Amino acid sequence: EIVLTQSPATLSLSPGExxxxxxxxxxxxxxxxxxxxxxxxxAPRLLIYDASNRATGIPARFSGSGSGTDFTLTISSLExxxxxxxxxxxxxxxxxxMYTFGQGTKLEIK
Amino acid sequence: xxxxxxxxxxxxxxxxxxxxxxxxxxxxxxxxxIGWVRQMPGKGLExxxxxxxxxxxxxxxxxxxxxxxxxxxxxxxxxxxxxxxxKASDTAMYYCVSGLRSEYFQHWGQGTLVTxxx
Numbered sequence: 001e002i003v004l005t006q007s008p009a010t011l012s013l014s015p016g017e018x019x020x021x022x023x024x025x026x027x028x029x030x031x032x033x034x035x036x037x038x039x040x041x042x043a044p045r046l047l048i049y050d051a052s053n054r055a056t057g058i059p060a061r062f063s064g065s066g067s068g069t070d071f072t073l074t075i076s077s078l079e080x081x082x083x084x085x086x087x088x089x090x091x092x093x094x095x096x097x098m099y100t101f102g103q104g105t106k107l108e109i110k
Numbered sequence: 111x112x113x114x115x116x117x118x119x120x121x122x123x124x125x126x127x128x129x130x131x132x133x134x135x136x137x138x139x140x141x142x143x144i145g146w147v148r149q150m151p152g153k154g155l156e157x158x159x160x161x162x163x164x165x166x167x168x169x170x171x172x173x174x175x176x177x178x179x180x181x182x183x184x185x186x187x188x189x190x191x192x193x194x195x196x197k198a199s200d201t202a203m204y205y206c207v208s209g210l211r212s213e214y215f216q217h218w219g220q221g222t223l224v225t226x227x228x
Contacts, residue, residue, distance in 0.1 A: 001172070034214040036155075043205055043218040044155065055216065087155055091213040096169050099145070099157040 002026055004088050004102035012110040019075040021105045023088035028068045032091055035064055035073045038104075039084045047086075048073060075107075083109050112136040114144075114206050114219035121225045122196050129192035130222045132206030139187035140164040142208045145215065146180060146191045150202045158204075160212075161189060196226045 003026040013019055023033065035048040046055040048064035051071055061076045075082055088102040117131045132144065145160035159170040163182040170180070182189040189206060203223050209216030 032213045036215075038155075043221055044215075045218070046209075046214060046216050049211065049214045049216075089155075089157075089214070097160075097212070098169070098171065099160070101147075101155040101157065104154045 001098060002029060002090060002092060002100055004090060004100055006086075006088060006102035006105045008105060009103070010106045010108060012108050013078055014110045015078050015080055017078050019073075019078055019082070019107055021073040021086055021107070023066075023071040023073070023102050025069045025071075025090060029090040030093055031067050032093065033064075033066070033071050034089045035062075036087045036089065037082075037084050038087065039081075044087065078107075080109075083107050112208070112217045114208060114217055116204075116206055116219040116222045119223040119225070121227070123228055124196055124198055124226055126196050126226075127192070127194050128196055128224065129190050130204060130224065132189045132191075132219050134187045134189070134208060137210075140184050142210060143212045144182065144189040144206055144208045146178075146189075147205045147207055147215070148174075148202045149205065149221075158191070163187075163189065196224075198226050198228075200224060201226045 005024045007022045031051040033051045036044040038044040052064045063074045085104045085106050087104045092098045113135045115133045140163045146158040148156045158174040159180045161168045161180045163184045179192045203221045206219040207215035
């Protein structure tokens with residue numbers, strides 16, 4: 001089973017600052033990696049898929065990069081609504097196609 | 111517009127059975143995989159399993175294999191997650207998920223809160 005490790009667990013920043021979140025896989029996941037945002041009391045929302053493609057309606061300040069085992073989600077300039085928990089997720093490249101999530105990074109207001 | 115609408119919150123006792131549902135609309139139900147994701151109180155997301163309604167091909171996370179059953183009724187565009195004997199540790203929010211790409215969860219239901227308590 002592929003394990004995804006996110007860092008840091010908590011990131012404290014101010015609006016307007018740049019956020020960099022990391023997701024490391026225990027083995028290569030090629031580029032099949034996604035990022036989700038979850039706000040309190042809400043279902044998660046897909047932000048980024050295929051490591052670097054923004055999902056429909058996602059603002060340009062969100063960007064993803066990486067391949068293989070190391071991935072990054074960057075928020076270029078934090079807006080108040082961006083403070084939330086972020087999860088990375090992958091699906092294995094071979095049958096029987098197992099999915100895993102990282103443990104999450106909480107982005108909080110400093 | 112793709113929508114996944116889940117059944118309402120449930121309060122059950124340990125040992126009871128339960129089946130929750132997720133109705134898809136706005137797309138071809140038999141063409142998208144539908145999965146289930148658990149979120150225990152204050153915790154992260156855990157993938158439980160997935161089903162392809164077109165042929166009922168079903169996959170389970172090893173952590174949930176044998177603990178739950180995933181099924182689908184394509185005639186009413188509805189997927190199900192069921193337990194035969196609930197435990198207190200099954201208390202969680204359960205989300206159904208789907209998407210055109212099987213690798214990711216583009217669409218999420220609103221969640222069903224299951225509380226198991228004596």
